[in-house]
Structure formats: C-alpha cells, structure tokens
Amino acid sequence: MSKNKILYEEQLNGACHWSLHMRKGTSLRLTDIEGGANVGMLFYNPVNLLERYNAPDTLKCQHTFKLQKGHCLYSDMGRIFCSIIDDSVGWHETVCGNTSAEMVKQKWGEHSYQDYRNEWYQNGYNSFLVELAKYGLGKKDMAANLNLFSKVGVDEKGDLKYEADNSRAGDYIELRFEMDTLVLMHTCPHPLNPAGDYPRKPVAYQICQAEAVQEDDYCKNFRPENQRGFANNDIFHLGLGGRS
Amino acid sequence: MIQESQLQPEQAVFRETVVAGDYFMKSVKAGQTFRILDLEGNQAADTLFYNANDPTERYSAVDTIREQGNVYLTAGTRLMSNEANVMLEIVADTCGRHDTLGGACATESNTVRYALEKKCMHACRDSWMLAVAENEQFGMSKRDITHNINFFMNVPVTAEGGLSFADGISAAGKYVELKAFMDTIVLISNCPQLNNPCNGYNPTPIEVLIWD
Numbered sequence: 393m394s395k396n397k398i399l400y401e402e403q404l405n406g407a408c409h410w411s412l413h414m415r416k417g418t419s420l421r422l423t424d425i426e427g428g429a430n431v432g433m434l435f436y437n438p439v440n441l442l443e444r445y446n447a448p449d450t451l452k453c454q455h456t457f458k459l460q461k462g463h464c465l466y467s468d469m470g471r472i473f474c475s476i477i478d479d480s481v482g483w484h485e486t487v488c489g490n491t492s493a494e495m496v497k498q499k500w501g502e503h504s505y506q507d508y509r510n511e512w513y514q515n516g517y518n519s520f521l522v523e524l525a526k527y528g529l530g531k532k533d534m535a536a537n538l539n540l541f542s543k544v545g546v547d548e549k550g551d552l553k554y555e556a557d558n559s560r561a562g563d564y565i566e567l568r569f570e571m572d573t574l575v576l577m578h579t580c581p582h583p584l585n586p587a588g589d590y591p592r593k594p595v596a597y598q599i600c601q602a603e604a605v606q607e608d609d610y611c612k613n614f615r616p617e618n619q620r621g622f623a624n625n626d627i628f629h630l631g632l633g634g635r636s
Numbered sequence: 637m638i639q640e641s642q643l644q645p646e647q648a649v650f651r652e653t654v655v656a657g658d659y660f661m662k663s664v665k666a667g668q669t670f671r672i673l674d675l676e677g678n679q680a681a682d683t684l685f686y687n688a689n690d691p692t693e694r695y696s697a698v699d700t701i702r703e704q705g706n707v708y709l710t711a712g713t714r715l716m717s718n719e720a721n722v723m724l725e726i727v728a729d730t731c732g733r734h735d736t737l738g739g740a741c742a743t744e745s746n747t748v749r750y751a752l753e754k755k756c757m758h759a760c761r762d763s764w765m766l767a768v769a770e771n772e773q774f775g776m777s778k779r780d781i782t783h784n785i786n787f788f789m790n791v792p793v794t795a796e797g798g799l800s801f802a803d804g805i806s807a808a809g810k811y812v813e814l815k816a817f818m819d820t821i822v823l824i825s826n827c828p829q830l831n832n833p834c835n836g837y838n839p840t841p842i843e844v845l846i847w848d
C-alpha cells in the first residue's frame with residue numbers, strides 16, 4: 393500500500409451511494425472491508441460535465457479488458473482522470489453496468505424503504521441517477537461505469553464468467569487523480585453476483601495527498617499511450633492558466 | 637453465427653450508399669428490417685440506436701453484453717436499451733462476429749492511441765457531432781453520443797484479460813441485418829480511421845437497405 397499521507401477517511405456501507413470532488417494530486421484509496429465488495433464508479437470533469445469516463449477508450453487505448461495497477465482511466469477527450477497507482481486485487485471490470493430495480497427484485501426479492509428503512513435493497517442504476525441529478529445530469533449522462541473489486545472473465549467463445557472470490561477482506565485499490573474530477577460511486581452489488589442473499593458489502597475510503605508524478609512514474613510509463621494521455625492533461629492544465 | 641437473409645435487395649423500400657467519413661441518420665419503424673452491407677470489404681460501421689419516440693432511451697452496450705452473457709454480437713443477439721428493453725435483434729449476419737467493446741474513434745483518443753500530431757484526422761465522433769448538429773429535429777447533442785457497436789470489427793478478448801484489434805473478418809458483400817422492435821433512430825458513422833487495420837487502412841463505402 394502506498395505511503396501517501398491520509399487527509400480524510402470514511403466508510404461507505406453496502407448498498408449506498410455518494411459523490412465527491414477529487415483534486416488533481418490527491419488519491420482515493422478504497423478498501424474492501426469484508427471481501428466480495430463492488431464499487432460502481434463514474435467520473436466527470438467539473439468544468440465541463442460533458443467530459444466523462446469512457447470505458448471503451450480506456451480499454452482500447454491500453455489494449456486491455458481488465459483493469460489493474462498501471463492502468464489509467466480515460467475521459468472521452470483523451471485525458472486521464474486518474475491512474476491506478478496501487479491495487480491488491482488485479483482485476484476490476486468495466487463492461488457489465490449496474491443492477492436495476494427490476495433486476496434486484498427478480499434476483500433477491502423486494503425490500504422497500506417503507507418496510508426496511510435504510511436496509512432496503514438499493515440498486516446501482518438508481519444510485520447513479522440520484523448522484524447525477526445533484527449536478528444537473530441525468531440518464532443520458534450515465535456512461536458505462538467501473539465495477540471496482542469485481543472480475544468478469546471471458547472465455548474463447550466470448551462467454552462471461554463472474555468470479556465470486558476476486559476480492560478478499562483487506563484488498564484495496566488506490567486511484568491518483570491527474571485532473572480535478574467529480575467522482576460518483578455506489579456500493580450496490582455487481583449485477584452478475586449470483587449470491588443467494590442480497591450482498592451488502594461495506595468499503596472504507598481514504599483521501600490521500602499523492603506524491604508528485606515523476607518522469608519514471610509506473611502508470612505514466614505502463615503504456616506509451618499513457619505518456620500521451622499525460623501530455624494531453626498537461627495541455628489541458630495550461631489552458632486552465634498553468635495550474636498544475 | 638452465420639445466418640443468411642432471404643430478403644431481396646430489389647424489394648427494399650430504401651437503399652442508400654454511405655461513403656467513408658460520412659454519417660447516416662434515419663428512423664426505421666418497428667417491424668422494419670435493415671441491412672448494413674460492406675460493399676468493398678474490411679469496413680467498420682460505428683453504429684448507435686435510439687428510441688425514436690424518446691431518444692433518452694438508447695442502445696446500451698453494457699446491458700446487451702450482460703443480458704446475453706457474451707461480449708460478441710452476432711445473429712440472435714438482442715440489442716438492449718438502457719431501459720432494459722429489446723430495441724433490435726440481429727436476424728442475419730454473414731460476418732459472424734461484431735464488436736461493442738472498442739467504442740468509436742475520436743480525434744482526442746487518436747492522440748492517445750497513435751500520436752498527438754494525429755489530432756486533426758477525421759474520426760467517427762466528428763461525424764456524429766455533425767449528425768446531431770445537422771439534424772436538430774431529433775433534439776440530440778454530445779450527451780447522446782454513447783458506447784456504440786462496431787459492425788464488421790473483430791476485437792477479441794483473451795482469457796488473461798487482454799484486448800486486441802484483429803484483422804477484420806468482413807469482406808466485400810458481407811452484411812448484418814437487424815429487425816427493429818421499436819421505432820428506432822439509426823445513427824451510423826462510416827468509419828474514416830486510417831491508423832489501424834479496422835478498415836484495412838482503406839475506408840470504403842457501405843450500403844444501407846430497409847425492408848418493410
């Protein structure tokens with residue numbers, strides 16, 4: 393785990409959603425407390441909300457289907473929102489989307505707020521809708537999201553396989569932000585999670601002061617594409633008045 | 637899965653050739669079938685779909701992949717919307733596999749993938765930006781440009797989690813045919829990419845045919 397100084401720490405219980413603004417040069421470390429967590433996540437540029445996380449560009453720019461340490465998470469404008477600077481999991485997925493209310497009902501039954509208060513069965517789609525609406529965004533703006541801590545493999549025929557034991561208690565991922573970023577996240581179950589009972593897995597998160605990015609930075613040099621992504625961020629920050 | 641069509645081009649109610657670097661944007665009615673034909677081979681058709689009566693409902697790559705439990709699209713695939721409705725079904729396919737992971741080319745992502753100097757080369761997303769600007773009747777904007785299908789493109793995923801851009805498995809005369817389950821806006825960019833093998837480094841025309 394990185395030695396970055398912790399500025400703030402907090403916990404997000406299972407089946408919750410939240411959003412926060414991360415500054416360039418800070419990092420967000422997420423830890424799976426019990427094992428089997430899932431964190432749905434989306435990114436937006438606060439100065440132009442039309443710029444958002446782009447899963448296809450992230451995958452094709454780095455010739456990867458899974459996400460792990462070294463990978464950068466790209467916007468649709470060729471810039472890097474954040475880099476995965478540390479990761480004990482090794483596989484995070486970004487192509488399976490969210491649970492919906494109907495899907496949750498079919499898989500796990502109905503647990504309404506009326507009957508269960510905050511132990512209700514929340515779903516990922518509505519969680520993102522609520523967080524998006526706080527910033528004037530809506531379902532049009534809901535791009536393909538990350539599902540951190542979750543692995544979905546693909547066989548030679550293209551069939552998906554959800555791996556139930558991908559993330560263990562104590563596993564973590566740390567995202568270093570390379571530009572100011574609006575982060576939306578939820579801890580609702582992965583849509584392919586076959587668990588018999590509705591999974592409600594908490595995640596701890598820490599906001600840290602990241603060390604400055606050096607020329608020999610692992611993520612920046614992980615792929616030649618990432619060097620160009622960092623260059624695009626530099627140009628963007630020049631446009632903001634050179635604030636680095 | 638290879639599945640040939642019984643439909644005859646002479647009986648189509650609409651035919652239009654779309655040259656490389658251009659876009660196609662048109663509504664098809666529920667029940668109509670349309671074909672995208674690769675005229676000269678190895679061409680990529682980057683395609684998005686919207687509910688014509690409410691374009692906030694649109695093709696969703698993640699819902700389609702998850703609901704069919706497979707990353708590749710072919711005959712039998714039901715294309716799902718972000719509202720979990722079936723929008724279209726692939727009813728014929730002489731290519732056998734199409735991609736929906738790789739997204740479209742954009743000038744900005746070209747700078748990352750190839751070189752910063754490539755930033756002014758024509759790209760699919762520019763065609764879509766022009767399409768939404770020139771077709772105000774649909775009320776769409778950049779917010780509506782989401783993750784697309786790459787018809788005729790082959791992007792295999794490995795068991796280890798790698799992603800590659802293989803040579804196209806399309807050829808002159810290959811086609812994919814879809815039946816609409818709702819009134820659907822079809823938005824295609826006939827891909828102008830010159831930097832990778834998705835078009836065989838030679839972007840060529842496609843034809844769109846529609847049958848009642």
